[in-house]
Amino acid sequence: MGKKVIVVDDSSTIRRQLVETLSGAGYEVVEASDGVEGARVIDANADAAMVICDVNMPNKNGLEMLADIKANGKHAALPVVMLTTEGDPVLVQKAKSAGAKGWLVKPIKPDLLLATARKLAGAA
Amino acid sequence: MRNPEELFHTSLRESCDALFESLPLTVLAALGRARDCALNTQQLASMVGFVSSEVKGAITVRAPISFFSGTYPTSKKEALGLREVSDWAAEIANQLLGRMKNMILPYGVSLSVATPATVYGNFLKEAEPREGSLRIVFPWHDDEICVSLEMSFEPGFLLLDEPASENVPLQAGDALVF
Numbered sequence: 001m002g003k004k005v006i007v008v009d010d011s012s013t014i015r016r017q018l019v020e021t022l023s024g025a026g027y028e029v030v031e032a033s034d035g036v037e038g039a040r041v042i043d044a045n046a047d048a049a050m051v052i053c054d055v056n057m058p059n060k061n062g063l064e065m066l067a068d069i070k071a072n073g074k075h076a077a078l079p080v081v082m083l084t085t086e087g088d089p090v091l092v093q094k095a096k097s098a099g100a101k102g103w104l105v106k107p108i109k110p111d112l113l114l115a116t117a118r119k120l121a122g123a124a
Numbered sequence: 125m126r127n128p129e130e131l132f133h134t135s136l137r138e139s140c141d142a143l144f145e146s147l148p149l150t151v152l153a154a155l156g157r158a159r160d161c162a163l164n165t166q167q168l169a170s171m172v173g174f175v176s177s178e179v180k181g182a183i184t185v186r187a188p189i190s191f192f193s194g195t196y197p198t199s200k201k202e203a204l205g206l207r208e209v210s211d212w213a214a215e216i217a218n219q220l221l222g223r224m225k226n227m228i229l230p231y232g233v234s235l236s237v238a239t240p241a242t243v244y245g246n247f248l249k250e251a252e253p254r255e256g257s258l259r260i261v262f263p264w265h266d267d268e269i270c271v272s273l274e275m276s277f278e279p280g281f282l283l284l285d286e287p288a289s290e291n292v293p294l295q296a297g298d299a300l301v302f
Contacts, residue, residue, distance in 0.1 A: 010239070011211055011214070011215045011218075012207075012208060012211045013196070013197065013198075013208065013211045013212040013215050014215060016198050016208075017197055017198055020198050020199065020200070056218075056237055056239070057239075058239055081301075084222075085218055085219050085221070085222020085223070085225070085226075085237075085296070086222065086225075086226075087222075087225075087226040087229070087293030087294035087295055087296075087298065088225075088226075088229055088234060088293050089291060089292065089293060089294070090234075092294065092300065096302050100302065101301065101302055102299070102300055102301040102302060103294065103298075103299070103300045103302075104298075104299045104300075105222075105226075105294045105295060105296050105297060105298045105299070106219055106222065106296065107146055107197070107219060107296060107297060108197075109297050109299070112297075112299040115299075116299060116301055119301055120301065
């Protein structure tokens with residue numbers, strides 16, 4: 001199995017796109033559909049190499065989830081990339097300050113997604 | 125100061141063109157007025173609301189299921205059910221509003237976006253358009269794709285004439301690694 005990437009998005013379409021792109025490149029992908037489930041999946045997958053997370057989601061949004069997992073010291077080194085339609089520089093800076101390592105604006109561009117994964121998680 | 129209605133309308137038109145251009149099926153240029161209701165084809169309509177201190181509204185994308193299933197963005201389309209296609213319809217509305225939001229932001233308006241909702245049925249019809257609303261219709265085979273914008277502004281609300289240079293948002297497809 002390749003390195004493990006956790007994808008957190010309330011859209012099943014986006015999750016399918018991410019799974020198709022990342023697993024096609026050799027990564028193992030684990031899915032979660034909101035920030036609450038995402039935090040739980042991250043806790044349960046200590047070997048994850050990277051998280052890709054939406055911003056606007058029900059129950060707990062991506063920035064709240066990011067703040068929660070970074071407050072938990074055991075995930076301090078886990079790279080988290082936000083994947084969203086949002087382009088607001090205020091939100092980008094907020095995510096960066098909270099510990100995010102990247103920001104991708106939808107729609108997904110597979111080449112940019114894989115380049116980001118390879119840079120932050122390493123080759124699959 | 126700039127009239128906000130004009131900016132919202134222009135932003136939606138340009139966002140539609142850019143979004144449809146990014147899809148794997150060709151959507152022709154916009155037509156005039158929408159039909160009073162859809163033909164008897166199975167349709168989906170996805171809606172997403174937005175709000176700021178000065179404006180509130182929603183956009184709706186209504187189209188035949190064949191449009192959403194044909195543009196579904198994965199290579200494996202054989203197992204697509206209504207649930208999957210509805211989710212993609214919601215994501216299209218979400219991405220459309222995201223593009224529009226990022227075009228409006230430099231004029232000083234930061235929209236908060238709701239979670240999209242989708243309805244399914246035959247003979248779907250939008251509410252009668254209110255003053256200031258916009259309806260853009262694109263031909264789709266023998267049917268149509270209808271994109272609607274409904275909004276209302278706080279009295280006296282005006283925008284910056286020019287986009288602010290210090291508040292430039294990222295745009296669709298952009299990527300940053302910190």
